[in-house]
Amino acid sequence: MSYLSYVMTMPGLETLAFGEVRARIADAELVKFSRGIALFRTDIAPAELLELRTAEDVFVALAHIKGLGPGRNALRAVHGATLNADVTQALTLWRRAHHGSLPRSWRVVSQKWGSHEFRRIDAGDSVGAALQRMLPRGMRQVKDDADIEFWIWISGSEAFIGVRLSDASMRHRNYKHEHLPASLRPTVAAAMSLLSRPTSDDVVLDPLCGAGTILIERALAEPYETLLGGDLRPEAVGMARRNARAANVDARIETWDARDLSLEPASVTRIITNLPFGKQIGTHEQNVKLYMDLVQEFQRILTPDGLLVALTSEDRLWETALRKHGWRVSKKVVLVVLGQPASIFVAARA
Ligand SMILES: C[S@@+](CC[C@H](N)C(=O)[O-])C[C@H]1O[C@@H](n2cnc3c(N)ncnc32)[C@H](O)[C@@H]1O
Incomplete structure (x- = not known):
């Protein structure tokens, strides 16, 4: 089994954070650095990475989109990529990181840099609309204080969609x-x-x-x-x-x-x-x-x-x-x- 994960860091600390990943998981294979992100593949579940000290957050990746256009078509790409993602595996990994507990509520967190013909919120809504069709019925979408968070990060023509495995105690x-x-x-x-x-x-x-x-x-x-x-x-x-x-x-x-x-x-x-x-x-x-x-x-x-x-x-x-x-x-x-x-x-x- 191989897992695609990413860590978010303070911009500038990506390389050091990946070095820390490597020190813990020798076979971790770098896929890509972006500003404040290191994307990598491992054979070990990313929940093992919650002890990292140089990363702000750890995510299991649902999608990495390249070549995103600035127009509203991008929203369709984001929606499609979410629909194609392995949400079941991500939920399993989230539960493993949270001592087996079941998430009852979820929300989407959206971040965007660069100039596009859509808003940050629109990108979040596209992810949310796809997830509504995929997540178990018992899970409720909320605005704040959700058990589980799905993040979309867009910078120019690149996007990452992931499930956040860490909580605030990791960085604070x-x-x-x-x-x-x-x-x-x-x-x-x-x-x-x-x-x-x-x-x-x-x-x-x-x-x-x-x-x-x-x-x-x-x-x-x-x-x-x-x-x-x-x-x-x-x-x-x-x-x-x-x-x-x-x-x-x-x-x-x-x-x-x-x-x-x-x-x-x-x-x-x-x-x-x-x-x-x-x-x-x-x-x-x-x-x-x-x-x-x-x-x-x-x-x-x-x-x-x-x-x-x-x-x-x-x-x-x-x-x-x-x-x-x-x-x-x-x-x-x-x-x-x-x-x-x-x-x-x-x-x-x-
Ligand atoms: C940038 S802050 C350090 C913050 C610290 N790393 C932290 O996480 O809280 C710099 C510190 O240097 C102290 N400082 C300034 N001049 C100093 C001096 N001559 N001798 C000792 N401490 C000094 C200040 O009181 C301040 O707490």
Whole structure:
């Protein structure tokens, strides 16, 4: 038996998310990347993928349509593709992911990008009209709070129709009780943790830890030696400690200035951090000096073979600061964070 599935990710994290799929299911075969989507085939049911940490949602694919025109004819194609889909298999997979429970209500979620002669809602209605003919009688179509969701995603001439196997806890995480305004999405923190090439000997530091998302995601990904974090604001430190406790993660989190850390030279093997973007937190002018000071301090405390993984929207400033202090950037992943382009830089001391 082979299953066609896809994961939705933050745009920019598709490759990393598929890498995570591959690490769990070695025979997973990539079919296609689209913006924020990785479509693949596996021999193992996609319900096994609900533990993924870099994906926002997991779907069993009902249809992948290419060459969709901009006119209303596209709606007929969407309707036809839904009618042709194996809905019975999708329902079985959904039940497997939900401990055997029977879905009693369903709804269609529709997303659309690009210019077409029909509305997002029309595409959703086309899927809904087909499903009304296919789903068991006892299942009721509702507008909100459905047991099972059928999603249609259209971007230009391409469409994916699928059944969502995951629920909101996949992307929001149960530990994250408290948020700060610039708090990071857990899936992005998980991607940064992966990029740090985790090992069980790691002494991991997030010197600007905010609500603690990165430290927690690193702790949940792989074993480690020590987790250290801190923030300038005592309220952030309190929040990070409470979130870590809720996640059952043991971390030492302190109030400190990341430019002057109470840590021994060469005592940390991984720094993973989300820098102030200079918008919600700090300003561009402050970042000019802050980034230079941070790189200098990171140089002091990181082991010579250590890795620095940092997220910022101030690409140029961060690259300049790294270069000035002789760091080498081994990887840059471009993504969208809080609606703006940002990059994750993986750097090592040259
Ligand atoms: C972008 S936020 C980090 C958000 C965090 N990753 C989360 O998920 O909540 C940057 C954090 O850096 C902290 N910060 C700014 N300047 C700092 C400094 N000099 N030392 C330590 N923390 C600082 C801010 O208080 C803020 O919490």
